[in-house]
Amino acid sequence: MSIGLSVTVGDFAAANALIARFAELDEFALLETIGTIGESQTRRRIEEEKTGPDGAAWPANAEGTSILLRTGGHLRDSIAFEVGAGEVHWGSSWEYAHVHQEGAVITAKSASALSFLVRGRRRSAKRVTIPARPFVGLSAENGREIEQVTIEWLSGLTR
Numbered sequence: 001m002s003i004g005l006s007v008t009v010g011d012f013a014a015a016n017a018l019i020a021r022f023a024e025l026d027e028f029a030l031l032e033t034i035g036t037i038g039e040s041q042t043r044r045r046i047e048e049e050k051t052g053p054d055g056a057a058w059p060a061n062a063e064g065t066s067i068l069l070r071t072g073g074h075l076r077d078s079i080a081f082e083v084g085a086g087e088v089h090w091g092s093s094w095e096y097a098h099v100h101q102e103g104a105v106i107t108a109k110s111a112s113a114l115s116f117l118v119r120g121r122r123r124s125a126k127r128v129t130i131p132a133r134p135f136v137g138l139s140a141e142n143g144r145e146i147e148q149v150t151i152e153w154l155s156g157l158t159r
Helices: 012-023 028-049 074-078 097-102 140-157
Strands: 079-084 087-092 104-107 114-118 121-125 127-130
Touching: 028 074, 028 079, 028 087, 028 140, 074 079, 074 097, 097 104, 114 127
Parallel strands: none
Antiparallel strands: 079 087, 104 127, 114 121
């Protein structure tokens, strides 16, 4: 049995020119575009979709208000991206973002119970469980959108 690879290059000058263009890439523009898309996708998830990246609907909240937007949009308004050396990150810098992404159990520290308002009525509980409502991440559709933009960007280099 034989295994092999064959490569045929008809025009070395054209191939070298294309390789040189890829070698001199300034990926900042692509990463900035991807960051903008990721930020937009995350904001859309919070404002409209109300689902995690896996497509699962977020659990309703006790007040029956718009999930993750009740407090004036602190979470949504904190979504941002940052481009670094060869990479882009997006997410939230809001101090309570991790509670919504991962879920949490809140217990009273210095009192016998927590006290809070739900639909205008005073409630108390020894602990409250906040379910995870993941908002950062890529759904399959989000990934395809970023992949398509990347392919289009790379295609522009071959023209």
